[in-house]
Amino acid sequence: MPSEYPNYSHKDDDPHLTDDDLADKVLHFLRYATTIDTSDMEVIALGNIVVLSGTVGSEADIASAGEAAASVIGVSSVENGLRAREDSK
Template structure:
């Protein structure tokens, strides 16, 4: 089993993280706080600006992921480009 850090911890609240380290922290926090499957989500960070892209299972996950990302220490703004997975709407009905 890999020892890679997969769960968000409050010790991650370093306000000086940037770029890849911040993107990794945001992705882990979305999974932890919003309980969203992040396998289809990509996070890019440049300074404190974060861009979310990819797919989520349902429309409500888009706002939840954006809100979670915005609440991470070190994030100054979020551009949320998430979309619902193709075919997910048909599966719900």
């Protein structure tokens, strides 16, 4: 039976991923494997370090996004600069 949700599966740990490819991989994972609204989020990769910036719905989303990004194959650490939207406080 097909799932109503898109599946995300890690690609093999490709040592040849560019920074942009890794950032796209992380953002794709956050969009499809979590319930976090990523519409105001930016993901940048610098080598195997991922930087998250922008705004999300809540303080809990900040923590969840950091944990989810860190779980992506190819990411060694996450600098989480996300902020909770003002209207969510």
